[in-house]
Amino acid sequence: MNILLIGGGGREHAIAAAIKKSGGNLYSFMEFRNPGIARISDDILIANNLNELLKWKHVRNGxxxxxxxxxxxxxxxxxVNSLQEIGIACASxxxxxxxIETSKKFMRDLMKKYNIPGYVESHYFxxxxxxxxxxKxxxxxxxxxxxxxxxxKGVKVQGHHFSTREEGIKYAREVIKAGIGEGKGVLxxxxxEGEEYTLQAFTDGKNLIPMPLVQDFKRAYENDEGPNTGGMGSYSMADHSLPFIDSSALEKSKEILKMIIESMEREGIEYRGTIYGQFMLTKHGPKVIEINARFGDPEAMNVxxxxxxxxxxxxxxxAYGNLSLRYSKFSNLGTVVKYLVPPGYGSNPHGGEEFFVDEEGIRNSGAVFYYGSVDERNGKLYTTHSRTIAIVGIHEDLYEAEKIAENSIRFVKGNLYHRSxxxxxxxxLKKLKKMEEILKDP
Structure with missing residues (x-):
């Protein structure tokens, strides 16, 4: 089976590895040469224009x-539309x-129209x-x-990213004036108040197969400080839940994703591919922060x-609309992902620097690694302006998984930092205690 993979970061390296593990032939399109993906691909195309992808011989010749x-x-x-037009079935x-991801207004309007649980008060301008x-x-x-x-990196929350109403209004005006978020307006x-978590699922537009829950860490610095990022790391538990999530919250989260897919179908839009809900558990149950139309990054690496x-x-x-549960299985192991990133990531990143990876040392330490947004040139590795490499510790015990990941970071050398x-x-335990306080608050 020949699979075309679009994208060249850590998430895509994890997808590529899963494709090869299942015996697929891999054809990869990416902007920069990701060495992890390139190494296991049957062929690659390096370009930053999707039109070049559509002209690629493997795409053009069926x-x-x-x-x-x-x-x-x-x-x-x-x-996806362009590929489908030339007869290539897509699992996206x-x-x-x-x-559902590219317009937060579309997502909120859909949830409100169909009375989907997890909706929060939202106003568009x-x-x-x-x-x-x-x-006023x-x-x-x-x-x-x-x-x-x-x-x-665009969302800002009062009490976390700005203190006063005036600061928040100033940022909202800036979003409109400067066209932040593609000039589509602001919500x-x-x-x-609560704890965030991610539920990813496979879907063919009717059937939904949930994956293990993951909690990621958006803020750039330790103790959840600093600017928002695409994600500095994440963890998942061996029981596929999270310490602060009970069975009721999990089932409600699954139901919300099902209702979103069903509601889109009622709108005449069929959703096929991976979907992920970014939720927050509050004292009023799970609330939807956002819905994304793909695997999460770093969450894909956990699952x-x-x-x-x-x-x-x-x-x-x-892709074909005949998804079956019998092909989905996840080991009962905990995982911890830690990203190493260039200085300034999340605000003003400094890329273009050479770094070094002792891959054998990482493997011998029991960890897995996925190259992020890097550029391999003439056999040397260089950072870009995004995340560089992710180290994954895997173990039945979550805290042993964390130790494996942390211990393996020493095999990456360069001007990089991570959240230990x-x-x-x-x-x-700090997050669990916070959630307990919120849930008992009347």
């Missing part, structure tokens, strides 16, 4: 059986279906004067969300590192 897209930008650009959503007028009477603490894509949403099913059959099932607190016992 050599590809299925395609899967890693990042969100090609989905918004309609690459169309441009229309990807609106594309005009500064309308925004200012509304905020809006007394709740709030979050400011650009409607379009910002790489996970003012009621601030939520795909312990995937023991037939990934090719999962891809085929999502991800997956540590004290970090998770």
């Amino acid at each position: 050599n590809i059986d299925f395609a899967i897209v890693g990042p969100e930008a090609p989905l918004e650009a309609g690459i 959503p169309s441009k229309e279906a990807a609106q 594309s005009d500064e004067n309308d925004l200012i007028s509304f905020m 009477d809006f007394e709740k603490e709030f979050a400011v969300k650009p409607v379009g894509l910002t790489g996970g 003012i949403e009621e601030k939520m 795909l590192s312990i995937f023991e099913g037939d990934f090719l059959r999962i891809i085929e099932g999502m 607190d991800i997956g540590k016992r004290e970090t998770i």
Whole structure:
């Protein structure tokens, strides 16, 4: 089975590894040469223009059986639609279906129209004067969300990223004026209190197969400080849940994803591919922060590192609409992902520096690694402006998995940093205690 993979980061390296593990032939398209993906691919195309992909000989001559897209930008650009038009089945959503991620307004409007649980109060603005007028009477603490894509870095929440209402309003006006988030406007949403978590699932538009829950760490620095990033790391538990999630919250989260897919179908939009819900558990139950039309990054590395099913059959099932649970299996192991990133990542990253990886040392320490947004040139590795390499510790015991990941980071040399607190016992106990306080608060 010949699979086309679009994207060249850590998430895509994990997808590539899962494809090869299941026996697929891999044809990879990426902007920079990711050495991990290139090494296991049957052929690669390095380009930054999707039109070049459509001209690639493997795509043009009908050599590809299925395609899967890693990042969100090609989905918004309609690459799935273009591939389907030339007869290539895709295990990723169309441009229309990807609106569930590419337009936060579309997502909130859909949830409100169909009365889907997990909805939070949300108000849309594309005009500064309308925004200012509304905020005169809006007394709740709030979050400011650009409607379009910002790489996970555009949302700002009162009490975390800004202190006063005036600062929040100033940022919301900036979103409108500067066109942050592709110039689609801004959402003012009621601030939520709780703990975030990720539920990813495979779907063919009707059937939904959930993956293990993951909790990621967005803030750039330890103790959840600093600017938002695309994600500095994440962890998952051997029981596929999280310490603060009970069975009721998990089932409600699954139901929300099912209802979103069903509601899209009622709108005449079929959703096929991976979907992931970014939730927050609050004292009022699970609330939806955002819905994404792809695997998470880093969350893909948690779940795909312990995937023991037939990934090719999962891809085929999502693409053809005949997804079967019998091809999905995850080991009962805990995972901890820690990203190493260039200085300034999340605000003003400094890329283009050489770094070194002792791959054998990482493997001998019991860890797995996935190259992120790097560039391999003339046999040397260079950072870009995004995340560099992810180290994954895997063990039945979560805290042993964390130790494996942390111990293996010494085999990466260069001007990089990481959050050492991800997956540590004290970090998770702190989150658990916070959640207990919120849930008991009347």
